Amino acid sequence: MARPSTQQQRRKEVVDAALAAAAQHGLRSLSLTDVANQAGVTRGALLYYYDDLDAILVEAHAAGMERVGAERAALVANEVGAPAKLDVAITAGLPTGPDDALMSLLYEFDVLGGKSPLHDELVQRLYREQLDLFRGILAEGVAAGDFALTGPLDDIAMNLVALEDAYGLHITGGGSITVADARRAIALYAQQAGAPLPRSQDAH
16 A cells, blocks of 8 residues: 555645546546546556545545635735735636636536535535635725725625626636626726725726
8 A cells, every 4th residue: 555645645646637637528528537547547546546536526626726715815915905905816816718727627616516515515615715805805904994895894795706706607618708807897896895906906
């Protein structure tokens, strides 16, 4: 049996292969063979570390969320002042474009939420993380006198999450809305809600 450190590395390689294979084939048609081929191993080798394909996908789902959530939280934490933090949070929460494979996969994983309790928990956890991030920024802005919210803080935070998800899904689906369009529209909503971004970034 592989030593713990080796086993952990192999499991990470399998997760990376699953994310890459899912980006190429799509979750709906993804098979254990696709993941094995991407990883350069046999199906049997995968099943040594995981019970089945869904077990791999649950860990891949969690890994994808961790990368996106942790990265954005770190970027926000590096900023000073709620307006700057909100600016970064909005930008980092959107896909980089239609070819953003990781964000596309996270939206696809949302579809699995109603079919698997584990995926459902991950989807709900990501939503809570998004909501808590915006709540924290808004509360900081109100406390500092930077924001004068025009409605309940929780409602504004929910709307920011909803706009982020809706525009992100449209962008990764190859729709006509660009990343710049989405960012400008969310910034405009934030301004109308009493949480303006830094003046150089304000939507006009």
